Amino acid sequence: MDATTAAISTPAALVLEDGRIFRGTSYGATGTALGEAVFATGMTGYQETITDPSYARQLVVQTAPHIGNTGVNSEDAESRRIWVAGYIVRDAARRPSNWRSQRSLDEELVEQGIVGIQGVDTRAITRHLREHKTMRAGIFSGDAAQATDKELLDSVLASAPMEGARLxxxxxxxxxxxxxxxxxxxxxxxxxxxxxxxxxxxxxxxxxxxxxxxxxxxxxxxxxxxxxxxxxxxxxxxxxxxxxxxxxxxxxxxxxxxxxxxxxxxxxxxxxxxxxxxxxxxxxxxxxxxxxxxxxxxxxxxxxxxxxxxxxxxxxxxxxxxxxxxxxxxxxxxxxxxxxxxxxxxxxxxxxxxxxxxxxxxxxxxxxxxxxxxxxxxxxxxxxxxxxxxxxxxxxxxxxxxxxx
Incomplete structure (x- = not known):
């Protein structure tokens, strides 16, 4: 079983501050990511998005359903590293297909230790955030996802809010x-x-x-x-x-x-x-x-x-x-x-x-x-x-x- 196949079968959960939980499978690194859940509406430019330092300490929901299809390269990064705290997508590409691609987005997330989740209803997440406001959240995958819902929510509630953050x-x-x-x-x-x-x-x-x-x-x-x-x-x-x-x-x-x-x-x-x-x-x-x-x-x-x-x-x-x-x-x-x-x-x-x-x-x-x-x-x-x-x-x-x- 390769790394991509293993990730698809690894359970993951997105837990919002108000107790709403979305379940999917792991994308990128496994573990825990805490931050403010926000949504980005761009239909392209996901590599520029995740490397934008303005996304530090944020879990980014991509509203475009299909992410990763053009892979990543060394030219399009907007800074020296990925800054998103976590990454949330609906349909992650199994393999990239673009002449400029040097590696897959999944591989890049793993290499830089960025915890993500795939296979979730990003439209529903976006609607929820629009109706209830951006809020603290956590992505939990692998062993971290084995905790009870209450334990996961407690971890989210213990995290720092964006108000008052000096970053x-x-x-x-x-x-x-x-x-x-x-x-x-x-x-x-x-x-x-x-x-x-x-x-x-x-x-x-x-x-x-x-x-x-x-x-x-x-x-x-x-x-x-x-x-x-x-x-x-x-x-x-x-x-x-x-x-x-x-x-x-x-x-x-x-x-x-x-x-x-x-x-x-x-x-x-x-x-x-x-x-x-x-x-x-x-x-x-x-x-x-x-x-x-x-x-x-x-x-x-x-x-x-x-x-x-x-x-x-x-x-x-x-x-x-x-x-x-x-x-x-x-x-x-x-x-x-x-x-x-x-x-x-x-x-x-x-x-x-x-x-x-x-x-x-x-x-x-x-x-x-x-x-x-x-x-x-x-x-x-x-x-x-x-x-x-x-x-x-x-x-x-x-x-x-x-x-x-």
Whole structure:
């Protein structure tokens, strides 16, 4: 009996915090996985999903029924490892069939010790989570599944909730590194240089900058303003990441220092929530979040609708109608630039008096869609405008000094 056949015959159970139990068979490693149960609605891109650091400490339910058919490869991973705490699928492919496949998804899950379950009704699980909210859960397989239902539920109830979880430092890099434009089809000299704080950054994000001629200094989540200034950036970026933005006090303090320096800022996902907090707004936990590559968002400045890639369970609590004074008054006016067309959740913030904006979704969008790629160009334009204004002010000052002489 091979490993795949053995897994199919190994009992497994998904136990939700409210006592609901779904039974299936093992997928990937056997054992116990605890975390927050969430669902992702993408029809493709499962390798990018499981390697997205924003899924740390989460059990991901794939709503697409057939998973694993294209296998996995060394090119499509969005980070250095799989970050999902556990994996839940309906119909796992027995064998991959794709010219880029290097190994099966099941083999990858086993190698990285990711406990999963297959053969469960993912549609029913998704409906349950939509109706009752995301909740703590556990996947139990092999010997772990032999415990009583009460013992399994007790293990789930003893696990940590996502509220109050500080996870960005856990998934971030320990050492800074640089992504050069010349390594990504850019022939000329770098147009700009940015400092990017890794709060769970996806690999494609600095690549999207590099393709446009921007040198990216990726810095750890614990970086200080001195660390940022040390790389002499033209702009500042904060990435996506896992956990509760209410715990990101250090990052909020850093961003406020950057905004005080008038350094152009762009944030995505967690970076959007941190901008919201830096401006003085609150954040809150969504009932079941937005996760997948088919989320509709309107850019309120243009009226255009984008289909976006998203992965977030928290949102910014900011006024939706028109420009408003930021609670932190020194930052001037701010407006909600993008909204979700599903539930009117804040999907973007734009500062009107300082060079800063952010979005709640993923414009780097691996594995797509690419409707929001223009945001990288918008940030480059913001850096160019800021530099031009600074150069103009300097020339005016120099001219006045010369006249006095």
């Amino acid at each position: 960005a430092e856990e998934v971030s890099v320990d050492t800074a590194y640089v992504v050069e434009p010349k390594d990504h089809r850019w022939d000329g000299e770098p147009r700009f240089s940015i400092a990017a704080i890794d709060l769970g950054i996806k690999a494609m994000t600095p690549v999207r900058f590099a393709e446009r001629g921007v040198r990216v200094h990726v810095l750890p989540a614990t970086s200080t303003l001195e660390d940022v200034k040390a790389v002499s950036p033209d702009g500042f970026f904060m990435s996506n990441g896992p956990g509760d933005p209410a715990t990101a006090d250090a990052q909020v303090k850093l961003l406020r220092s950057v905004l005080d320096e008038k350094l152009p800022y762009f944030g995505i996902c967690f970076g959007n929530q941190i901008l919201g907090r830096a401006l003085g707004f609150g954040t809150y936990k969504l009932r079941y979040g937005h996760r997948g590559i088919n989320q509709p968002v309107m850019d309120r400045r243009t009226g255009k609708v984008e289909i976006t890639s998203q992965n977030h369970g928290f949102a910014v609590d900011a006024p939706l109608d028109g420009a408003t004074q930021a609670p932190e008054e020194r930052y001037g006016r701010v407006e909600v630039s993008h909204i979700s067309l599903n539930d009117d959740v804040v999907e973007g913030l734009a500062c009107l008096d300082i060079p800063a904006f952010s979005v709640q979704y993923h414009p780097e969008a691996a594995a797509g869609p690419h409707d929001a790629a223009y945001l990288f160009d918008r940030f480059i334009d913001l850096m160019a405008d800021t530099k031009s204004a600074a150069d103009g002010a300097k020339n005016t000052t120099d001219s006045k000094t010369e006249d006095k002489k």
